[in-house]
């Protein structure tokens with residue numbers, strides 16, 4: 415693959431990822447933003463069935479066009495997975511933070527000077543669990559990612575070995591949520607992180623703790 419680059423970690427050597435320049439990321443992000451709108455409109459639409467049939471054919475045609483030039487793996491940007499801190503913004507196809515991934519809210523991450531990470535985001539009805547409320551698994555995904563980024567930002571990246579959540583209050587849809595995470599402690603290969611989600615009033619809805627371990631690969 416021309417220009418393909420892999421990170422230092424062996425797992426990525428079998429999956430070469432194309433690094434994209436800023437301009438291309440912008441174009442693909444604009445496309446993903448429209449697909450995100452499409453996803454939501456699909457759930458909410460009350461159009462009559464004849465129109466839905468016509469629109470289905472149009473969407474199929476668009477997808478066929480995009481798929482005509484298909485990459486084997488999603489691309490990365492810049493240094494992809496390898497760079498702590500800012501570099502992690504480059505995981506552009508992540509289901510949580512990826513600007514290029516239409517299923518990502520997306521959560522835009524701030525890397526703070528004290529090493530913690532933070533994001534402000536809103537969940538719409540695509541992420542509904544109980545009526546009007548965020549799906550607990552979606553909140554778990556956001557927290558897993560955020561705590562993982564805190565571990566990575568600390569220079570101790572790893573896979574999630576455990577993730578524990580305490581759902582204290584319902585997490586609402588359609589209002590600004592804040593999530594934050596930081597490293598609590600390191601024990602050998604284990605990085606322990608803590609985090610939480612807060613509602614628009616600043617009340618904690620979910621508390622999370624997680625442990626990340628970098629796998630020993632040959």
Ligand SMILES: CCCCCCCC/C=C\CCCCCCCC(=O)SCCNC(=O)CCNC(=O)[C@H](O)C(C)(C)COP(=O)(O)OP(=O)(O)OC[C@H]1O[C@@H](n2cnc3c(N)ncnc32)[C@H](O)[C@@H]1OP(=O)(O)O
Pocket residue numbers: 423425495502558559560562563566571572573574575576602603604625627628629630
């Ligand atoms: C492969 C490439 C990695 C790249 C690094 C990532 C870059 C990060 C960049 C950007 C982050 C973005 C954010 C991402 C966020 C999302 C993350 C996910 O979704 S991860 C997917 C879900 N998680 C899995 O699929 C893990 C599956 N499990 C495993 O692969 C293994 O079990 C693993 C690696 C966790 C540990 O396996 P072992 O063989 O390397 O090591 P052992 O010896 O079993 O454990 C090491 C120590 O940890 C303890 N340990 C392991 N699992 C534990 C657990 N569940 N609870 C408590 N302790 C546990 C053990 O007791 C041991 O402790 P003692 O050294 O003896 O003190």
